[in-house]
Amino acid sequence: MKDGVIVALEGVWKVYRMGRRRRIEVQALRGVDLEVARGEFLAVMGPSGSGKSTLLHLMGCLDRPTEGRVLFEGEDIARLRPAALARIRNRKVGFVFQSFNLSPNLSALENVELPMVFAGVPRRERLRRARELLSRVGLSERERHLPSELSGGEQQRVAIARALANSPELLLADEPTGNLDSETGKGILSLISEANREGVAVVVVTHDPEVAACAGRHLRIRDGRIVEVTDV
Amino acid sequence: MFDLFRIALRGLLHRKKRSWLTIIGVLIGITAVVALISLGISMQLAVERSFEDLGYDVMMIFPGEVGGGFGGPTSLTASFEIDLDALSRVEGVGEIGLISYQSVYVKADGNEGFLDALGVSGNIFDFFKLEVEGRRFGPDERDAVVLGSEVAKELGLGVGDILEIEGHPFTVVGIYSAEDRLNVRGESILMPLAAMRELLGIKGVSMVLVRARPGYDVGEVAKRVEEFLYKSRGRRDLSVQTMEEIHEAVQRALGILRAFLGGIAGISLLVGGIGVMNTMYTAVLERTREIGVMKAVGARNSQILLIFLLESGLMGLVGGALGTVIGALLNVVAVIAARASLGAKVLEFGIPWWLVVGALGFSFLVGCLAGLLPARSAAKLDPVEALRYE
Structure with missing residues (x-):
């Protein structure tokens, strides 16, 4: 594996068993090979149900492949214990979701602090970093607000600040502008691009051509297979 | 954390x-x-x-068998006679206190009726650590009583007042407080045992309290007392129980x-x-x-x-x-x-x-x-x- 690769998928299959008796088999990914380089911006596109989110979950060590290998910084994640996977997710990966997924009972500031709490960062350092990130996403004034008191765009900005809390190497965003109007979406996109410019590898699942336009590489996926990879 | x-x-x-x-x-x-x-x-x-309050070195002698039948000791008003001189010679036996429970007819200040009276030897005040307002009665006094605070209150009597028991006048020389006491009730009249015997023509007692001499094991002394009672009476009609056993x-x-x-x-x-x-x-x-x-x-x-x-x-x-x-x-x-x-x-x-x-x-x-x-x-x-x- 090349030094510059942060995460690589080799012949990855992911099969889900659904239904009450888990008899229904869903092949979410079917033999995917992919490498994501450090600092690159990759846009993953494809119809819904094509396996985009599954791909993101595997790259983010949230899940293990049914077959094949996912190598995160060269380490086969299937061989890692849950605590080691949690550590990778905590230190090296940042997630941004379509539906923001902030903790409803924590303030904006506390939501940004959360990954650092799990990492055991001392409170003073944590607060400094969380405030810095909130100011970067333009929400310094809203740090005490609960998610329910924030607009969708503001919530997503908090989510980006949270994703960047532990200075990850890889930012994974699943339709980050999907629930936002185009103007707000642009703001979010510029924050993601800014992180990428600072060296964070970004993988974005999107239907939005504007988002895709920021990426250096496009990947099209259909029925669990990569059907097209385009360097822009 | x-x-x-x-x-x-x-x-x-x-x-x-x-x-x-x-x-x-x-x-x-x-x-x-x-x-x-x-x-x-x-x-x-x-x-x-x-x-x-009563002390663990004390044992009680009363009629009936403990645990031998319905209700344990028989009625406290049942009386028995006992050879006190011989009892006091039993090894380890110290102070002996006597109590006789009787119901007496009392008249005072327009009130009259039956009340519980305890004919007691003078040392009972010490056995029960009773605090008396006024004074206790002496061993030879015949016409003095000490009232429980409840009775005194009920009859409206104070120290120095007179009440009539079974037709004889008695002077209230003291009032004991039974408040904060579980083992003595405040509804009794304490009178000298000798006076009660004379008044009612009785001989026996209802209960004997025996304190073991210092240095003696109360359980051992109780056994000796039990043996003495059996030998002297020829039957087991009295029970001996230490405070420890009751406890x-x-x-x-x-x-x-x-x-x-x-x-x-x-x-x-x-x-x-x-x-x-x-x-x-x-x-x-x-x-x-x-x-x-x-x-x-x-x-x-x-x-x-x-x-x-x-x-x-x-x-x-x-x-x-x-x-x-x-x-x-x-x-x-x-x-x-x-x-x-x-x-x-x-x-x-x-x-x-x-x-x-x-x-x-x-x-x-x-x-x-x-x-x-x-x-x-x-x-x-x-x-x-x-x-x-x-």
Whole structure:
């Protein structure tokens, strides 16, 4: 594996068993090979149900492949214990979701602090970093607000600040502008691009051509297979 | 840890109403536990104190067989005669006190009727550590009585007043207070034993109190007294019981009572614990997605487990703290009510520190135990499934 690769998928299959008796088999990914380089911006596109989110979950060590290998910084994640996977997710990966997924009972500031709490960062350092990130996403004034008191765009900005809390190497965003109007979406996109410019590898699942336009590489996926990879 | 605690606290505050309802469940359980255990302790303390007043070196001789039949000792008004000189020569026998229970006809200040009278030897005041306002009667006095405070109040008599017993005038020389006493009631008239015998034409006594000499084992002396009684009387018609034996019997009875009360309280606490478990399962279900997000941002399973355990433990602890306060207040109310209605100190305030600490620790433990399974199921959630949960 090349030094510059942060995460690589080799012949990855992911099969889900659904239904009450888990008899229904869903092949979410079917033999995917992919490498994501450090600092690159990759846009993953494809119809819904094509396996985009599954791909993101595997790259983010949230899940293990049914077959094949996912190598995160060269380490086969299937061989890692849950605590080691949690550590990778905590230190090296940042997630941004379509539906923001902030903790409803924590303030904006506390939501940004959360990954650092799990990492055991001392409170003073944590607060400094969380405030810095909130100011970067333009929400310094809203740090005490609960998610329910924030607009969708503001919530997503908090989510980006949270994703960047532990200075990850890889930012994974699943339709980050999907629930936002185009103007707000642009703001979010510029924050993601800014992180990428600072060296964070970004993988974005999107239907939005504007988002895709920021990426250096496009990947099209259909029925669990990569059907097209385009360097822009 | 403190930060996880803060997250747990936020979780509880986020669903305030449900948290409080669950806490009330634990609160009722702990209130019952504290109130009932402290009631048991209150009774025990009162009993202990009354035994200590009389002293563990004392034994009682009374008619009837102990544990030999229905009701144990026969009526206290049954009297018997005993050779006191011979008894005092038994090795180890020290001071001897005599009591004769009789019902006498009393007239005073327009009131008349039957009352309990105790003909006693002069040293009975010391045996029972009675505090007398005025003075005690001397060994040779014939026309002096000491009244219980209740009787004095009822008859409207004070020191120096005269009352008529069985047609003979007696002067009230003292009034003893039975308040804060469990072993002496305030409704009796104490009169010199000799005067009672003369007045009623009786010879015997209802009870003999014997104090073992210092340095003698009261149990051994009691055995010797028993033997002496059997030899001198040729039958076992009198029982000898040491205070220690009576104390043990009372302790056993109180122990059973305590276990019974504790069992009832335990059941209510169990119900409270199930309430916590139910709330926590609901919380895990409701927050499945949030758990998924926490895992996505790097929470380890152990951290998720701890957050939910702290949540349930916290509910237990808050319920326990409030329950302990309410249980303690109930104890105070029970003690005051019992004293008000029964006069004597039948109950002592019984909230020892170990009960408070124990109740708090136990309630936290109940909360944690009840939350263990829900917390485990939260910790074991598959992050991808949790994130997909709607």
